[in-house]
Amino acid sequence: xxxxxxxxxxxxxxxxxxxxxxxxxxxxxxxxxxxxxxxxxxxxxxxxxxxxxxxxxxxxxxxxxxxxxxxxxxxxxxxxxxxxxxxxxxxxxxxxxxxxxxxxxxxxxxxxxxxxxxxxxxxxxxxxxxxxxxxxxxxxxxxxxxxxxxxxxxxxxxxxxxxxxxxxxxxxxxxxxxxxxxxxxxxxxxxxxxxxxxxxxxxxxxxxxxxxxxxxxxxxxxxxxxxxxxxxxxxxxxxxxxxxxxxxxxxxxxxxxxxxxxxxxxxxxxxxxxxxxxxxxxxxxxxxxxxxxxxxxxxxxxxxxxxxxxxxxxxxxxxxxxxxxxxxxxxx
Numbered sequence: 001x002x003x004x005x006x007x008x009x010x011x012x013x014x015x016x017x018x019x020x021x022x023x024x025x026x027x028x029x030x031x032x033x034x035x036x037x038x039x040x041x042x043x044x045x046x047x048x049x050x051x052x053x054x055x056x057x058x059x060x061x062x063x064x065x066x067x068x069x070x071x072x073x074x075x076x077x078x079x080x081x082x083x084x085x086x087x088x089x090x091x092x093x094x095x096x097x098x099x100x101x102x103x104x105x106x107x108x109x110x111x112x113x114x115x116x117x118x119x120x121x122x123x124x125x126x127x128x129x130x131x132x133x134x135x136x137x138x139x140x141x142x143x144x145x146x147x148x149x150x151x152x153x154x155x156x157x158x159x160x161x162x163x164x165x166x167x168x169x170x171x172x173x174x175x176x177x178x179x180x181x182x183x184x185x186x187x188x189x190x191x192x193x194x195x196x197x198x199x200x201x202x203x204x205x206x207x208x209x210x211x212x213x214x215x216x217x218x219x220x221x222x223x224x225x226x227x228x229x230x231x232x233x234x235x236x237x238x239x240x241x242x243x244x245x246x247x248x249x250x251x252x253x254x255x256x257x258x259x260x261x262x263x264x265x266x267x268x269x270x271x272x273x274x275x276x277x278x279x280x281x282x283x284x285x286x287x288x289x290x291x292x293x294x295x296x297x298x299x300x301x302x303x304x305x306x307x308x309x310x311x312x313x314x315x316x317x318x319x320x321x322x323x324x325x326x327x328x329x330x331x332x
Contacts, residue, residue, distance in 0.1 A: 033126040036060055038187065039088030040095045041107055041118075043074055043081075045267075046158075047097035049165035050131075050191055052077035054095075057190040062088055089121035093184060095129045100276055101138040104130060108142050124150030129184050131172070133157050133209065135280050136202035143176070143201045152180035155201035156188055157208035161268040168192055173211075175204035209281040216278060216298045216315065218252045222260050223319030227326040236261050260319035267314050274315035275302040 040051040041064045055061045055078035063079040064087075065071060074081040085107075088094050096118075098104050108128070110117030118128050119142075128146055130139070130153065139155050146153040154176035164170050170192030174181050177199055188194040197203050222240075229236040240257040248257075259265070269277075278299045285292045298318070305313070305321045313320070 033092040033123045034090045035092055037062065037091045038093050038095065039064065039091035040079070040097070041085070041088070042066060042096075042098060042103075043070065043079075044097065044099075045162040046165050047095075048074065048077065049162055050095070050097060050170075051079045053165070053168055053190060054187060055079050059187070059190075062091065064088055085115050085117075086121060088118070089116075090123060091126060093127045093129050093187065094118055094122065095187065096132055098132045099273055100132075101134045104132050104134055104138065104142065108145060119145045119149055119151070122146075122149070122151050125152075127152035127154060127180050127183060129154050129156055129187065130201070131156050131158055133212070133277055133280075134205055135209075136206050136284060139202040139205045152177060152183075153201055154180050154184050155204040156184065156194075157205055158192070159208070159211055160192065163268075165191070171195065173197060173204045173207050175199065175201050206284060209277060209284060212274075212277045213281045213292070213295050213298075215252050215256075216274060216318070217294045219256055219260070219316060219318045220294075220298050220301060220322070222253065222257050223322035226260050226319055227322040227328060230323070230328055231326055256316050259314075259316045263320070265310075265313040265317040265320060267312060269315050271302050271305050271311050271313055271315055271317060275299065275306065278302060 036059065038054060038059045038061045040047060040054070040061055043051055043063045043065055051061050051063050051074070061079045063074050063081050064085050065074065065081050065083055068083060071081040071083075082088075096104055096107055098107065106117070108117045108119050110120065122128065128142070128151060130142065143153040143155075154174055156172050156174040158170040158172050160170035168191055172188040172192055172194045174184065174188060174194055175197040181196055185194055197207065225239070226236040229239055240261055244254045244257055278295060282292060282295055282299065285295070301318055301321050302315070305311075305317055308321075308324070310317050310320065
């Protein structure tokens with residue numbers, strides 16, 4: 001574990017205020033986290049694949065679960081499972097991969113009538129590596145609280161789905177104090193490719209939200225175009241094949257275009273989670289005074305899909321909504 005005694009820079013929050021870290025000589029610090037011990041909160045589809053990859057890379061990973069029936073599966077992946085979050089408190093780094101602001105807030109601060117959260121439980125010098133897609137305001141709040149307690153906080157949301165997580169092909173966008181980010185690179189580089197933005201954790205979450213908006217609008221357009229081709233009685237696959245081999249050869253069009261053509265809507269990022277991301281991005285844009293009309297359309301389409309009972313489908317089901325709106329479902 002790296003020595004933090006001479007490397008404890010202040011965190012600059014989104015509001016511009018600085019919160020100093022505690023130095024090793026300050027009160028309340030009498031021991032250090034266990035070097036190389038990694039905590040992971042909570043193990044869903046993405047988190048399980050990521051934790052398993054870290055364990056396979058030789059890390060000692062302790063996975064915090066809320067459902068006992070998942071423990072045998074997790075243990076079989078080389079991850080030590082626990083339902084007691086306090087078993088993570090002596091970890092050098094604790095990774096969180098959670099669905100939204102409230103879930104991360106509950107882990108950081110704890111909940112009423114429940115155990116302490118990471119802020120109260122982690123030792124000074126430990127790092128909370130937050131890989132969740134959350135708001136910039138929440139990232140700034142968590143960074144400030146951890147800094148106040150002499151802990152590090154690195155925001156490192158990821159671009160990718162569970163398949164990419166299993167294949168170690170995630171794109172990790174990291175921001176935080178340079179020494180903390182560098183320590184976390186030992187983990188993030190085992191999960192995919194790491195891009196370091198700077199020392200403000202909120203910036204990483206803004207980039208992730210805006211990136212997701214580019215994906216969401218691409219899915220909407222793909223869905224609309226596939227619906228046009230089908231209404232004209234044509235097979236949409238040649239169109240997708242030609243375009244992804246020429247003008248639109250990026251991962252989003254190649255991967256999701258074929259899924260929309262194949263009507264493969266198995267859960268990855270479910271529609272409610274996609275709606276959460278869209279709503280957060282629109283709030284960020286409103287705060288900046290920037291209209292995002294195309295993203296507003298996607299928001300309404302996601303709301304429509306959820307209202308029609310498609311909440312358990314992946315956001316590629318924007319293609320399904322486009323088909324339904326065109327009357328394809330009624331003609332089938």
